[in-house]
Amino acid sequence: MQFDELARLVEPAPGPLPEGGISGVSSDSRAVGPGDLFVALPGSKLDGAAFAADAVQKGAVAVLCGPDATVDVDAPVIRVDDPRRALALIAARLYGPQPETIVAVTGTAGKTSVASFARQIFARAGLGAASIGTTGVVAPDMVIEGALTTPDPVRLHTILADLAAAGVTHAAMEASSHGLDQRRLDGVELAAAGFTNLGRDHLDYHPDMETYFAAKMRLFDTLLGAGRPAIIFADDGWSDRAAEAARAAGCTVLTVGRRGDFIALKRVEHERHKQVIELVHAGETHLIDLPLAGDFQVANALVSAGLAIATGVAPATAFGALEHLTGAPGRLDLVGTTENGAVVYVDYAHKPEALEQVLSSVRPFTTGKVAVVFGCGGDRDPGKRPIMGEIAARLADRVYVTDDNPRSEDAAAIRASIIEAAPGAIEIGDRRAAIRTAISALSRGDTLVIAGKGHETGQTAAGVTRHFSDHEEARAALAGMAAA
Ligand SMILES: CC(=O)N[C@H]1[C@@H](OP(=O)(O)OP(=O)(O)OC[C@H]2O[C@@H](n3ccc(=O)[nH]c3=O)[C@H](O)[C@@H]2O)O[C@H](CO)[C@@H](O)[C@@H]1O[C@H](C)C(=O)N[C@@H](C)C(=O)N[C@H](CCC(=O)O)C(=O)O
Ligand SMILES: Nc1ncnc2c1ncn2[C@@H]1O[C@H](COP(=O)(O)OP(=O)(O)OP(=O)(O)O)[C@@H](O)[C@H]1O
Numbered sequence: 001m002q003f004d005e006l007a008r009l010v011e012p013a014p015g016p017l018p019e020g021g022i023s024g025v026s027s028d029s030r031a032v033g034p035g036d037l038f039v040a041l042p043g044s045k046l047d048g049a050a051f052a053a054d055a056v057q058k059g060a061v062a063v064l065c066g067p068d069a070t071v072d073v074d075a076p077v078i079r080v081d082d083p084r085r086a087l088a089l090i091a092a093r094l095y096g097p098q099p100e101t102i103v104a105v106t107g108t109a110g111k112t113s114v115a116s117f118a119r120q121i122f123a124r125a126g127l128g129a130a131s132i133g134t135t136g137v138v139a140p141d142m143v144i145e146g147a148l149t150t151p152d153p154v155r156l157h158t159i160l161a162d163l164a165a166a167g168v169t170h171a172a173m174e175a176s177s178h179g180l181d182q183r184r185l186d187g188v189e190l191a192a193a194g195f196t197n198l199g200r201d202h203l204d205y206h207p208d209m210e211t212y213f214a215a216k217m218r219l220f221d222t223l224l225g226a227g228r229p230a231i232i233f234a235d236d237g238w239s240d241r242a243a244e245a246a247r248a249a250g251c252t253v254l255t256v257g258r259r260g261d262f263i264a265l266k267r268v269e270h271e272r273h274k275q276v277i278e279l280v281h282a283g284e285t286h287l288i289d290l291p292l293a294g295d296f297q298v299a300n301a302l303v304s305a306g307l308a309i310a311t312g313v314a315p316a317t318a319f320g321a322l323e324h325l326t327g328a329p330g331r332l333d334l335v336g337t338t339e340n341g342a343v344v345y346v347d348y349a350h351k352p353e354a355l356e357q358v359l360s361s362v363r364p365f366t367t368g369k370v371a372v373v374f375g376c377g378g379d380r381d382p383g384k385r386p387i388m389g390e391i392a393a394r395l396a397d398r399v400y401v402t403d404d405n406p407r408s409e410d411a412a413a414i415r416a417s418i419i420e421a422a423p424g425a426i427e428i429g430d431r432r433a434a435i436r437t438a439i440s441a442l443s444r445g446d447t448l449v450i451a452g453k454g455h456e457t458g459q460t461a462a463g464v465t466r467h468f469s470d471h472e473e474a475r476a477a478l479a480g481m482a483a484a
């Protein structure tokens with residue numbers, strides 16, 4: 001990319017730049033190669049400006065930074081108002097092309113599920129489809145594990161270009177609040193965007209709920225172009241405000257749910273492992289056998305169908321595809337049943353609303369007791385710990401408090417802060433032991449939810465990640481019971 005083209009992408013437009021251009025872009029000095037532009041970002045732990053000289057030594061031909069960054073290097077320095085946005089726009093231009101139809105979904109809970117469902121609907125419609133999010137990149141003949149829900153712009157645009165080259169025309173991606181706030185999605189050309197719900201999460205990063213909501217709304221007010229469809233789940237406490245924000249941005253608001261106008265949910269019959277839903281779209285009634293457990297999956301299915309229909313999938317195809325959905329791994333995922341008929345699920349609820357939803361979802365099908373095994377991650381919003389303790393104590397009959405990913409924190413202190421609000425809880429720090437104890441205590445008619453780690457395959461404590469899978473542990477415990 002020539003410098004004059006780069007100059008047209010950033011604000012304010014920089015002064016005169018030298019001849020020539022850049023061959024790549026990076027915000028990490030460790031990844032800089034000859035000919036690259038280094039973008040110095042002020043981060044949460046470090047200041048990228050401190051690495052500018054390193055980057056130039058490694059061959060960076062220019063440095064882009066914010067207005068006040070302290071950068072003293074022997075290379076042109078380009079100062080812009082928003083270096084994170086500049087990085088994203090430059091990465092989009094350098095590493096494109098993107099699949100022609102990209103949809104993104106935001107919300108506190110349901111993003112991974114909606115992205116997976118939208119991919120499955122696109123695929124059923126015969127389109128080259130992919131999803132990008134917490135569980136990685138999923139495309140035909142391609143599964144790439146990912147570290148972040150919304151990858152950083154350089155990685156994201158490399159992925160999008162690889163997908164486009166592999167014949168993917170329709171991609172569904174998750175827009176996390178960190179990703180939106182850090183401009184990781186700026187430059188992605190969105191055909192439609194969705195909103196599921198808002199609840200307490202990430203208040204270690206966002207100062208309060210209003211700021212958290214505003215970060216989510218960047219999806220509509222900055223990223224989705226005017227006139228493009230915004231699919232809003234209508235039955236959440238924040239739905240009206242989300243619709244208002246999208247409308248104010250000029251998006252075409254299409255609501256789904258019981259209060260929905262685009263897809264109106266009329267009736268739901270919940271069964272243990274599936275639900276039958278009746279909905280009305282464009283004056284036509286559809287009766288759908290949704291093969292997923294959990295009330296919350298109805299909302300996710302409606303948002304994903306809305307995204308697919310709004311981007312051109314025939315309604316009958318989209319609704320037909322809902323009958324074939326497979327849940328995203330680790331989302332109210334049935335692991336097995338004990339010989340005496342108790343049911344064991346692995347779920348990814350690691351925040352209050354999700355835990356509330358999942359425990360409420362299993363109650364109607366539990367003739368015995370509801371049990372839950374969970375903990376809370378370290379280095380994450382400590383305020384949610386007693387809230388989740390209270391929810392577990394209220395909605396489950398047996399609560400086992402264990403470790404999630406303590407990361408750098410004292411695991412016992414995390415457990416104590418949960419138990420403060422769940423006084424009857426059984427404390428077993430070792431997650432494997434907690435799962436085994438909970439499974440061996442199950443009786444006929446009971447349901448156990450092992451919550452918080454879902455699809456994860458590692459447990460991080462004191463800076464070390466060891467292989468750990470709730471699925472494997474639960475299966476082993478169930479097999480052990482059967483053999484005994
Ligand atoms: C708090 C947070 O979101 N941090 C993200 C952010 O890092 P940062 O800018 O704060 O990085 P920093 O370590 O302070 O460094 C500042 C700058 O110096 C640069 N640097 C640093 C060292 C060096 O030697 N050379 C160098 O150039 C860094 O590359 C960076 O540009 O930008 C990085 C690149 O995009 C991310 O990898 C990093 O994610 C960290 C690892 C993370 O854990 N993020 C989580 C909280 C996250 O983003 N989660 C969301 C939400 C999940 C959900 O839905 O629940 C997600 O989308 O995954
Ligand atoms: N629409 C929903 N409403 C409330 N809770 C939900 C909803 N969808 C999923 N959940 C709960 O949240 C958990 C995570 O779901 P999912 O992975 O789809 O959400 P996410 O937004 O991608 O979460 P994360 O931000 O952690 O990646 C599920 O296991 C379930 O407990």
Ligand SMILES: N[C@H](CCC[C@H](N)C(=O)O)C(=O)O
Binds near residue numbers: 350376380456
């Ligand atoms: N993307 C989320 C996942 C949390 C999963 C949970 N198991 C935990 O470790 O807290 C985060 O990084 O905050």
Ligand SMILES: [Mg+2]
Binds near residue numbers: 135149174
């Ligand atoms: Mg996710």
